[in-house]
Amino acid sequence: MTRSDGAAPAETGAAEGTGPRAGRGLTAPILLSVGALAMLGPLSTDVFLPALPTIAEEFATTSERVQFSLTATTVGLAIGQLFSGPLSDAIGRRRPLLVGSAAMTLFSVACAAAPELWLLIAACFLMGLGASTGGTVGRAVVSDVAVGTEITRGFALLGTLMSLGPVIAPVVGVLLMIPWGWRGIFIGLAAVSALIFAALAAFVPESLPPARRVRGGVSAVPRSVSAAARSRAFWCGAISVWAAFAASFSYIAGSSYVLQLGLGFSSAAYAVTFAVNGVGLMAVGLLAARLSRRWNDHALVGFGLVVLSIGAALVAVAGLTGRLSPWLILPGFFCLAAACGLYIGPALSVAVQGLRHIAGTVLALVGAIQFVVAGLVSPISALGGGTDLTAMAALVVGGSAVAWAGWFLLRPRAERLEGAPRR
Numbered sequence: 227m228t229r230s231d232g233a234a235p236a237e238t239g240a241a242e243g244t245g246p247r248a249g250r251g252l253t254a255p256i257l258l259s260v261g262a263l264a265m266l267g268p269l270s271t272d273v274f275l276p277a278l279p280t281i282a283e284e285f286a287t288t289s290e291r292v293q294f295s296l297t298a299t300t301v302g303l304a305i306g307q308l309f310s311g312p313l314s315d316a317i318g319r320r321r322p323l324l325v326g327s328a329a330m331t332l333f334s335v336a337c338a339a340a341p342e343l344w345l346l347i348a349a350c351f352l353m354g355l356g357a358s359t360g361g362t363v364g365r366a367v368v369s370d371v372a373v374g375t376e377i378t379r380g381f382a383l384l385g386t387l388m389s390l391g392p393v394i395a396p397v398v399g400v401l402l403m404i405p406w407g408w409r410g411i412f413i414g415l416a417a418v419s420a421l422i423f424a425a426l427a428a429f430v431p432e433s434l435p436p437a438r439r440v441r442g443g444v445s446a447v448p449r450s451v452s453a454a455a456r457s458r459a460f461w462c463g464a465i466s467v468w469a470a471f472a473a474s475f476s477y478i479a480g481s482s483y484v485l486q487l488g489l490g491f492s493s494a495a496y497a498v499t500f501a502v503n504g505v506g507l508m509a510v511g512l513l514a515a516r517l518s519r520r521w522n523d524h525a526l527v528g529f530g531l532v533v534l535s536i537g538a539a540l541v542a543v544a545g546l547t548g549r550l551s552p553w554l555i556l557p558g559f560f561c562l563a564a565a566c567g568l569y570i571g572p573a574l575s576v577a578v579q580g581l582r583h584i585a586g587t588v589l590a591l592v593g594a595i596q597f598v599v600a601g602l603v604s605p606i607s608a609l610g611g612g613t614d615l616t617a618m619a620a621l622v623v624g625g626s627a628v629a630w631a632g633w634f635l636l637r638p639r640a641e642r643l644e645g646a647p648r649r
Contacts, residue, residue, distance in 0.1 A: 251373045252380045255429035260367050261387035262422045263327055263360030268388055270330075270357050270415060271299050272395035277408035284408070285343045292343065295350045302354020303361075304597035311362040311590025312447045315440045315583070319367050320432040326359025327423040334416035338409040353415075361388065362590045369578050369585040370433035377578075378518040378526065382571035386511030389567065392504060396497065438583050450587040458636055463577030464592050465632030466527055468599055470534055470569050473625030475600050476607040476618050477537075477562040483612030484559075488550045499556065503563040511567030523572035524637050530568030531629055537561025538622035545619030555615075562622060569629075576637070 274281075275296070282292040306326075314322045333353040340346035368380035402410040440446045454460045485491040485499060510533075514526055521529075540558030544550060577592055578585050609617040 252368060252371050252376045253429075255425075256367065256371060257380060257383060258387075259422065259425040259429045260323070260360065260364035261384050262418075262425065263323065263330075263357075264364045264384055264388045265360070265391045266330060266357045266415070266419065266422065267303050267354075267361050268391035269395050269398075270353060271296060271303070272392050273399040273402075273415065274408065274411045276396055276399045277403055277411055280403070280408045281343075281346070285346075287343055295343075295347050298347045298351040299354040299357075300597070302351040302356075303358045304594055306355040306358025307362045307590045307593045307597075309355075310359045311366065311586035311588075311593075312450060312584075314359075314363045314366055314434070314586035315450060316442070316446060318432050318434045318436075318439060319363050319370065319586070320426075320430065322359050322363045323367070323426050323430060324423065326356045326363070327419055327426055329353070329356030331416050331419040331423060332356075334412045334419055338412035338416065356419075362593050363586060365574065365589045366585040367430065367433045369582050369589075375518050378523055378572050378575040379515045380571075381574045382511050382515040382518060382567070385567060385571050386508045386515070389504060389507045389511060440584060447587065450584040451591065453584060454581060454588050454591060457579075457581055459579040460577050460581060460588060462632060462636035463527075463573040463575070463579075464595070465636065466531070466573040466629050467570055467577070467592055468595055469625045469628035469632060470531060470565065470573075471596055471625075472599050472603050473534055473538055473622040473629070474562050474566050475603050476621040476625070477541075477559050479600070479604040480607035480610075480612070480618050481559055483608050483610075484550075484555060484615065484618070485612075487612030488615075489552055489555065499559075503560050506560055506564040507567045509567070510564040511571070514568050514571055518572070523575045524633070526572035527569050527576070527633050530565045530570075530572075531626065531633060533561050533568060534565035534629070535626045537563075537565065538619075538626040541615060542619040542623050545615030548614075550613065550615070573633075 278289060278292050278296070281295070282289050285292070310322045310326060330353055333349050333356060336349035337346055337353060340349055365381065365384060368384060369377060372380050398414070399411050402414045406413065440450060442449075481500065482496060485496045486493070491499065514530075517526060517529075537558045537560070540554045540561070544554040544558065574589065574592065578588050581588050603621060607618045607621055
């Protein structure tokens with residue numbers, strides 16, 4: 227029977243006997259296909275950063291105006307999640323994924339062909355809408371097909387693939403600019419999106435059978451949101467992600483000022499440092515996927531928050547003492563970045579417990595508010611201009627403290643007594 231309320235059906239995983247959950251579980255082709263689309267989100271916001279001055283020169287405008295193209299992409303990613311996630315709960319996952327990857331292809335070509343800046347900005351917004359399906363609907367697919375502990379491992383591996391985007395984006399952007407200029411970047415995005423569309427069509431079947439879908443379309447969204455709001459597990463996972471991400475993103479937003487203006491790093495040295503931290507994040511994500519076979523979600527989140535707190539403590543010492551020492555800041559930034567690979571995957575797994583029939587809505591709520599957090603944190607983290615870390619220290623310590631509170635106070639009592647190993 228098609229569900230029309232917000233109650234959760236039994237979390238039986240693949241044993242339900244419908245769709246790919248019945249026998250396939252989380253296969254490598256499914257994970258790689260949805261992971262590649264999810265990676266397009268962060269990749270699309272960072273890959274054309276090296277081209278912004280060139281775009282400004284071609285359109286004879288200011289860098290501030292060209293920056294709106296990046297803003298438009300980010301806004302598209304945020305808004306798109308709020309639409310695609312709940313929509314996928316009602317109509318299934320496959321169609322939103324295919325439409326999203328097709329839209330990414332089409333509007334990347336539109337960006338490449340844009341004759342005026344305002345058309346480029348509009349196309350970037352629509353491109354972001356298409357890319358948004360990867361982070362939300364892609365994760366919902368993992369939630370649908372995962373069996374047992376596969377969901378935590380799948381979220382961790384998906385996060386690892388997503389973190390690859392910002393690491394390779396600047397290099398890819400520069401390489402594509404060499405033969406074709408800034409328009410070549412968007413042609414490259416279009417080509418990759420087309421390949422991902424083909425992979426999704428070939429390897430990702432419908433993961434949410436009609437019997438498990440929410441009936442009512444858009445009108446069912448309030449009921450789904452209400453169901454999530456009544457879930458203790460949702461708030462435990464969501465608050466842990468939002469607060470911890472506030473601490474981690476303060477590093478992302480403010481690191482260029484601290485490293486280049488505070489520590490005197492060159493642009494090349496900063497790029498290498500950022501890449502090293504990105505590789506660390508991916509390595510830790512792979513570690514989380516491996517540990518998920520033996521540790522429960524709450525233990526993994528706790529491990530991630532320990533790493534996050536170490537980074538926050540090092541940055542706080544540098545901020546409170548006024549000592550801009552690389553021996554404090556570099557390992558602190560590394561911990562703030564690497565911790566994402568540990569806490570995000572298992573925290574999302576906690577958030578969808580009992581709500582996997584509306585995983586699209588749940589993950590859209592978590593993802594969209596993450597973007598809001600990023601927008602709020604970004605200007606605050608740069609208040610000191612790179613030489614005064616007081617504001618950044620307050621963000622990382624405050625975010626870590628709230629994440630600990632959400633993780634410890636809201637997790638189910640049984641999990642507090644269970645300990646680390648899975649049974």
